[in-house]
Amino acid sequence: MWENLVLREPHTLIGPLILEEAPIGSFGLRDYLVTSGPTLRESLAQAVDLIAVSLFLTRARSATGRDIVPSRVTVTHRAPRRARQPARLLGTDRIHFGAPYGSISFTEDDVRVPLPRAQPGVDRILVQHAELVLAASQPVLGRLDRFRAVLTAAFRDGAVGLEEVARRLAVIPRTLQRRLAEHDTTWREQTERARHELTVDLLQGTDLPHPAVAGRVGYSDVRVLRRAVRRWSGKTPAELRRAAPG
Known part of the structure; x- marks a missing residue:
């Protein structure tokens, strides 16, 4: 419903208005990651890192139609006080904190499973489009x-x-x-x-x-x-x- 409202009326404030009425917890563990740290800076650093990995995992599950469990996850920030929260979010306790970069690893069986909604040729078109967008964008800071x-x-x-x-x-x-x-x-x-x-x-x-x-x-x-x-x-x-x- 939210998506349809935004697409039909892209210039409205429907998104912020819905968020304004949604209490903390409405969006699950992601809400608590942003609000439970000792400071806002630390909470945001933790949430962005974990949510990026979580988003990729969610899309991987959607693409394969399988409840994929990562074989290993690395995140850059230190372990939170409530260590079970990231485990619940990602579906695994094989999480390495304080790593040089964020990453998510899958088993060989999971990464080689055919995608049920694959559309041959579309991936090449999307890659070409992404390359054009990147070429026209500002360089990302190293x-x-x-x-x-x-x-x-x-x-x-x-x-x-x-x-x-x-x-x-x-x-x-x-x-x-x-x-x-x-x-x-x-x-x-x-x-x-x-x-x-x-x-x-x-x-x-x-x-x-x-x-x-x-x-x-x-x-x-x-x-x-x-x-x-x-x-x-x-x-x-x-x-x-x-x-x-x-």
């Missing part, structure tokens, strides 16, 4: 680019720290360090890079006094800022500010 975006935001919030940045990425610090090593870099190298870029932005894009710039990028005083800027650019902060384009 793992390192996403880390850098989060690190820059942490600098601007005055909350730079390995544990804090890892928390914003919904991973543990050890996992974050391992991912950086996979890109042949380190936490120290990346924080220095981000500090350099932010320092240049603040000096050339704002009128903040040098002590304020030093504080924004995590330096104890102007002398430390001056040494860092000279190391990066061979200039003083004042000279770098005067060299701003335009």
Whole structure:
């Protein structure tokens, strides 16, 4: 009914209105995943990870017409306090938490079962369409680019720290360090890079006094800022500010 209403009247607020009248629990365990964590950030990180895997599993069951049980599931966040909830949602207790990425594995019998509603040739058309859509879309941030975006935001919030940045990425610090090593870099190298870029932005894009710039990028005083800027650019902060384009 909801789908028909939305299709018939796509510009109405029928979706939000139905949700407004639906108490927590109306959408099953997914509701509780969003509302039961210690903070909204942690709840959302957990829910998005599990719901993505759950959605794929639901579609796999629908496609095969079988009650498929995953042979293994991995999710990136740590195990929730109520460990039985994800098991009920996914139909298995073979769930590995704190993994580098989310995944879902099936048995050989399940992945090779013929689909009862298969339409020969349609899959190739859909793949071609998907390739065209992807080619026209904006590139998705890679793992390192996403880390850098989060690190820059942490600098601007005055909350730079390995544990804090890892928390914003919904991973543990050890996992974050391992991912950086996979890109042949380190936490120290990346924080220095981000500090350099932010320092240049603040000096050339704002009128903040040098002590304020030093504080924004995590330096104890102007002398430390001056040494860092000279190391990066061979200039003083004042000279770098005067060299701003335009």
